[in-house]
Amino acid sequence: MTHAVKYHPGMMLMEQYVAGTLSADVALAVATHIDLCPHCQRVCQDIHNDQADVLASMPLEQDDTDDFSALLAEITGQPQLDKPRQKAARELVKVQINGREFAIPRALSRLAEQQGKWLQLGGIATAKLPAGDKMHVSLLYIDKGTEIPNHTHLGLEMTLVLSGTICDENGEYGAGDLLINTPADTHTPHTRADEDCLCLSVLSAPLKFNKGLVRLLNPLQQFFY
Ligand SMILES: [Zn+2]
16 A cells, blocks of 8 residues: 555544544544554554553552553553454455455454445445444445535544545545544545545434435435435
8 A cells, every 4th residue: 555644533533542432433433544554553552652651650560560561552452353463364354346346454354244235326335334333334435536415514424545535625535544524514525537435434423415406315315324
């Protein structure tokens, strides 16, 4: 993967992730981003180390410190994910759509194996993942040269690019980039003419489409959520 990741989770999100206080769905998006982002792998490690330093400064037997740090890392790290050693032994999970095959980051592989059926509408396809109780988690495929109609967000929208490039009014996002949109944001995401895109989508509420025939867009709203 040659794309340099530009859009990262904020520091507060990273700290909550390491502390294990994020909801499972948000943690999934952050964990998958970290899988794809060497920078955030280091940030994660630094947060672990800082927490370990705080604990090490407490009165502990010298020999116990390393064990304690390891224990802390185990408790606070990677909520609801397979252990790294188990994952290393497994083949990368792949998903197929539109005649294409995409390798899925390890943090997402267990869920991707249980993906729902692809639902297609024009150049857009979604497959629900059996994740969270609170949020709607799905794979989102967008064929090349395809636009998702302009929409606002009724809640939190997290989109993690897994492969390809997606563009909107604010910029271009490649593999590993994490877009977070809130009810204050309106955008019209689209792919380039020559490249399709696979994303992980985490939504806390339906999208609200702003343009076009309501008759046409109402089913679209159902489709995304
Ligand atoms: Zn990052």
